Amino acid sequence: MRHLKFTVMAIGLTAVPAFAGMPVPVKMKCAVGGEAFTHITTASYTIFGRRPDGKPFGSWHFPLDIPVCPGNGLVMFQEEFSADEVKTLKVLISSPEYRAMRDRDTSYYKAAWLMRSLGRSPIDVAWKVVQASWQADGDIPLKQRYQAEYAAAITALPRDDQSIDWMLMQARAGNAYRELERFDEAKAVLDGLPLASLDVPVPAQSRNAAGEVENGKAIEDAENRRGILRYVKDVRDLADRRNASSQPVRMASPRLAAELCVNGKDRLDADDKAYCESDAMKAVIARFTLPPR
Template sequence: MKASAARWTATIVLALAVAWPGAAGATTYVTETFTCPIGGEKFKARSVVSNITFGQRPDGKPYSPLPVYPIPECPSNGLLLFEKDFGEDELAVLAAAIATDEYRAMHDRETPRYRAWWLMTRLKRPALERAYMLFQAPWESDDDWDRKVRYMAAFVNEVAALERTEDEADAWFWITLRAANSLRELGHFEKAAAMIERATAPGNLPGDPEAAEGARTYVEALAALVAERNPLSEPASLVPARFAAVRCTVPRPALTPSEERACARPEVAEAVAEFKTRDDEGRKLTGEAAIRFLDQRRRAHD
């Protein structure tokens, strides 16, 4: 069911990318030549010049033609260049790490960001940096629910060990809320509620008034989903209107109360009306008909 939902999301992302003005060709690349700092191998890889996003999911993954940027990887030894430069002592640590059987076995089993996080732990990178790398690893695993669960659990554990400091207070606040969302998606609703409470303790909200207001909006929606025991990765109440339009039109499973309220917003009705695609004969479909057609196509291929 989870893998099916991921394929459904991919279908909708493509449809919305086509429908959105200016979206076509929005992701551009340049080919760069890299030199592997271990072994000296030269290789070419693409770097992103421009991209476009259409908002994000509750877990922070952007709706985009390229939601996760590639990390250059040395072809021969698998070293991921997740930083521009490494010191000599760091390269010695990395050389030993990538030579292990454990790391080599990861190549076909784990995603780049998870492997980068693993290497960062060997370098003893700051905990918050490691958490942000691991935060993105589940985005690379929408097609593998078991792996995604493993990554979300590891992310939650990493965040649970973080200490709040004044210098990184806002970053700590947001990463802690993202961990609360991971707990919600994992179905650990009581732990999710406790994590929200930890993040929003007095004095923890961002100091900037606009950021604080955005935080309150996110927290209110997330807390409602937790109270409703809603584990969906794309609930109607915490995705952009164009994506909520899909969930509101074909609500499987049934909408929870906070989602029903979100579906009643005028901007969602407008998004449904603006939805466009073409059927198998090339005929233009709009509104609910377009969404239901894509839903039927998705179910036919499951």
């Protein structure tokens, strides 16, 4: 499940920035019924950072659009399906439950419902609902329903202290409870994580005679663990402060934090407004010298 890794990486043809985020039409064929249609996606994109809920900032919109068959509304959440899956999907998309979701829910939520119905991994299903919550940014009740659903699903997963993916998803659940203003539940989830297993040193590179790094996976694992540890501590601190913002100033990059403080201050909560008035943030704002809009 590499899509769950904490580290922020450039994706695609980032060696050629001019092409990042260019729309690309893709000819598609619906898995159920065979309808031909065109799906617009991108050949490459770059990620510059992430919100606490995992939504990236980058050269494209996120989450990436999933192909949806125009006629029957099937969300093509994977490229190919087995013959048995196609038969099951045909029944699922004709069901009253799915028909009710077609106009009410986002494509990623419908994908999660189909995945769950096909017996996909609960953690993969939960991740789809996380992404569905990004799609619902402009609809607060819908977003909150998705957040509550995935937080409950994630915290119900079997405990796996050895899995980085499990720990990151638990931390995402804690953040969801924070954004829902369920601060005690957020802290309980975060405090239940095995933080000692995340507080590991990053090993120095070890190279062989050819100069190749031999312990790259160990370095990546340690960096991921330390990244999750920082994330957990930051979200825990926000929960203590009763800050429910989806983009808290304290967890933003310096440039974005300055932008939020100068041009988005009216939309900030009390904790973020107070932080914008701190000497530390005033220094950041001065460094970027952003004029008020």
